[in-house]
Amino acid sequence: MGELFNRFHATRRNRRRFWLSILIFSSTVLFLFLVFFVKRHEQKSLSYSQVEPDSCVRLHEVSGVYRIRSERNRGRIWFATAQGLYELDTLRNQWQRFGPDQGLGSDKVYDVAFIDEIPWAVTRRGCNRYNAKRGRFEMVAPGSKLDRAPLILIEEMEPEGVFFGVDGGELYRLASLQAKPERIPIPDGNDDARITCLKKIGEMLYIGIENGWLYAYDPRNGSFHRYVFGRPLSPHAYLWDVVLFKGNLWVATSENGLYRQEQTGEDTLKPVKGFPAKGAFAFALEEDGFWCGTPFGLWRYHARQDAWIQFVHPREKQPTDFQVLTLFNEKDRLWFGSLENGCGYLNKRNLEWVTAFPSLSRPNAAALAADDSLVWVGFGYQGGFTNAYSSDALQKIKAYEASDDILEQSIQCFTLSNHRLFYGGYEGFGYLNMATGEYDHYSARRFPEIADITDIAVSPSQGLYYLAGAFGVVAYYADKDSLASFSETRRYRTTALYAEGDTLWAGTLSHGVLVIDRKSGQLLARMDGVSSRVMGLFGRPDNPDLLLATKEKGCYRLQKSTLRMESVDIPDKVLPGGCQQYENNIMTAKGMGNLFWVGTRFRGAVVYDENIRQWKRVTSQQGLLGNQIRAFAQSDRYIWIGTYGGVTRFHKPYLSRLLDIVL
Structure with a gap:
């Protein structure tokens, strides 16, 4: 019996120790999480407030x-x-x-x-x-x-x-x-309730408040008139808009559809029977009814037939794909503003939907080029758009689409040279003369060797442009308007280029770096010590070394004379985990001035100063519109960084001070 008693108490002690250890472990994890969250929140708030x-x-x-x-x-x-x-x-x-x-x-x-x-x-x-x-x-x-x-x-x-x-x-x-x-002061204890609607109709100001309160405020005498809902609204319902149609008030609610006065002047609002959506955001009047924007698209009410008709937007594949937040009516156009699909209008005569692009045509800024007057933004595989902005005021000057037949549908790279914008993409190569509007496009369907152009190297004094593509290196002779393939490179998928003197350096998809004689096109050497895709090359005539960035293996320094290569490590304090981690994979790289700019998949940009051999990092905390880096460009005054969220323009002295480097 005593042995059983001892075993019983030993079991209880072990159980207490087990649950106590679980409690201590859980408390520690919770404490560390809270500390980490607070520090990150403080860091983000501080960094955001410091953005000029x-x-x-x-x-x-x-x-x-x-x-x-x-x-x-x-x-x-x-x-x-x-x-x-x-x-x-x-x-x-x-x-x-x-x-x-x-x-x-x-x-x-x-x-x-x-x-x-x-x-x-x-x-x-x-x-x-x-x-x-x-x-x-x-x-x-x-x-x-x-x-x-x-x-x-x-x-x-x-x-x-x-x-x-x-x-x-x-x-x-x-x-x-x-x-x-x-x-x-708002009556009925609603001083602290959220105001969701504020609309002038005649001499009255209609005020909608969360939890289903609606007032008509007369500012001439300061009086409030409250409307009552005949059927109670959901506990957290919002009132988004009101409209006066044929003397009766209609109200849009977030979760309970529409309510209206059935007789002019009455205080009670009753639910609208047959309204096809659960909630509504906005009204726009017509003589025989009105338009209604909802979380489930755009609807038109015809009063004579008491009927609702839906107008389906081309992007509307699921019920909530087209959430119409606001409407503005003109004679022949109904303008709309949506939650995720931007703005545009419906042509009421032919029922054509037109999308407007107030700013970037797409968020994916895959290619950039800039000078002192213009900055060009290309959007990769997202539909053949290219935007041009004034560099200083950042106002849109021109928007090109693939249907204009001027630029490539899937642009991957830009280069500015001799007043021309050269571009390369999945389907070919071409240029646009910014002064005259003259353009030319070489399609990969006619010239297979220029498929999937990812980089362009320039020799402006000779009028030569080298293209890195799926079938090696191709030279474009501007004076002759002709293309010539470097035959010894055709078996290599080239991805990045750097030209210096009589030598052309070409990074490849999986075969390291090629050294090419620019005059003859002869392949002089190949360094295959790097099996990862080369994303960018950077060199200077006064520097004996060449820097290269690879997608998954990080960065390297290559001696031009001996072709010896050594790793250039990015410290953990700059990029924790290194480039081998998926989030840190290098997606683009470009030499600008004395610096090597490297863009990662999800961790922002890192910058290498070859003179002092130090790395710095730029992320959304310093003002980027995202940490998925797609492209870099610079002009005399600015650094431009393209991300999957858009484009950020940094004034060079500001970024130099922020990173403590010389730009």
Whole structure:
């Protein structure tokens, strides 16, 4: 019995020790996770606040469009988006971009209004008013409660002033630019509830609040009139928009469809029977009904037949692919802004959908080229788009599509030389003369040896351009407008080039580096010590070494005279885990000035200074639009980095100070 008792207590002690060890282990893991999360959050917040908007400017593809409004009788439409504020001159079909570098408090612009014909924009960090003389936006009511506040709605009510909805549940009125913002108390204990709708109809300001509260506010006497929903809404329902159609009020809710007055003037709103969507975002009136943007696409209501008709967008494959957040109606066009598919319009005459591109045509900035006047962005396999922007103002100058028959559908590389933009891609090679508009394209269907061009090396004094492709190296003679293949390289898939003197260095997919005599095209040597794809080569005439970056094996230094090669390690403190890790694989590399720029798959860019033999790193914390690096370019004043999220332009002195290197 005593032995059984001892065994019983020993078992209990072991169990206590086991559960105690589990508790200690779990607490330790939780503590480490919290410390790691807090440190990362602090680091990101600190880094973001240190970004200088004039020195670090970002170009996005516009996806989320929150509001579309028009200036009266001026032919200009404004788009408040998650990627900045954009103005479309419909007469000239020209876009103008406004971002933090033009004075906006944030990239995220939720609403725009026109007060005395001057644009006002509300952002995540306050309200900004446009100063036409300076060509910039300026902060409204600095030092007040609206300064840097997260504003989401704006509406003007003459002559009472401008009203603002704050994300978090406050309503403010600004009587004039000289006045202090005045908080307007909302009845029924809703001061802290989130305002989701702020709309002027006649002399009344309609205020929608989460949890299903709707008021009509009369700013002339400060009175509130509350509407009651005949059927209770969901606990966290939002009211997104209201419209007055034939004297009756209609309300769009987030989860309970539409509600309306069945008789003019009544306080009770009843659910609309037969509405085909669970929720709704926005209205746009017509004489015989209205348009309705919903989380499930675009619908048209015909009042006479009491019928709903859906208009299906080409990108709408699943029920929520086309979430229409805002609408703006013109005579022949219905403009839309969506959650993930940007903006555009439906031509009401022929029912044609047209997508607008206020900024980048696609997010995947796969190729870049820049000089002091223009920067060119190509988007790889994403549909044959190429955009040209002014380098300083970063306004879109021109947008080319594959249908223009000027540029390649799947561009992988750009080179600027002698006022020409040379490009290479999956289907060939060509150029565009930026001064005259003259262009030429060599298709891989006619010239198979120029398939899959990934790099272009230039010898401008001789008018020679070398192309790295699927079938070795090809030379393009600009004066003769002819192509010549280097026959001894045809068996190698070349991926990167560097030309110096009479020698051409070519990186390959899996056979190391080729050394080629440029005059004869003879293959002089091959270094096959690197089995990984060569992503970029960098050399200088005054440097005896050549640097090369490989996709999975990291970087190497190659002695030009002896052809000896040694590894150039990237320290763990710069790139933890090294290039062998999938996230750290090198996807592009380019020599610019005295520096070797290397882009990784998911970990940003690393920069090597050959003079001091040190590595530095640039990530989204320093202003990149993503850590999937696709391309690099530079001009006299700027460094351009293309990512899968867009393009970031760094002012060289700023980036030099940030990384503590000489650019």
